[in-house]
Amino acid sequence: MIQIQDVKIPTKGVAKYLSVSLLNPPLSDVSPVFRWALHSELIIPADESDEQPTKTAGAVLMDGDLEMEESEYALWESDESYAIEWVLNELNLTKI
Numbered sequence: 001m002i003q004i005q006d007v008k009i010p011t012k013g014v015a016k017y018l019s020v021s022l023l024n025p026p027l028s029d030v031s032p033v034f035r036w037a038l039h040s041e042l043i044i045p046a047d048e049s050d051e052q053p054t055k056t057a058g059a060v061l062m063d064g065d066l067e068m069e070e071s072e073y074a075l076w077e078s079d080e081s082y083a084i085e086w087v088l089n090e091l092n093l094t095k096i
Helices: 069-076 080-090
Strands: 002-009 013-022 033-044 056-067
Touching: 002 080, 013 056, 013 069, 013 080, 033 080
Parallel strands: none
Antiparallel strands: 002 013, 013 033, 033 056
């Protein structure tokens, strides 16, 4: 889960987290497709053992698929951070 700058989604709420998963393994003849989702923030109240409430990803507010073009795929090595940065850029989101 990736924490992002707040994104207001009309009639749904504010997204604070992005999840990304690879739908198909990258093959030489198939471009990778990523499933993304924007999540609200869920705040779990503190109990006796916690001093602060816990913040985590909540409900999915919006989701979709992105297909990476061959030119971008050619630049991707084994590091998943490239793919995550690519999704962030495609969706015009900022990681925090």
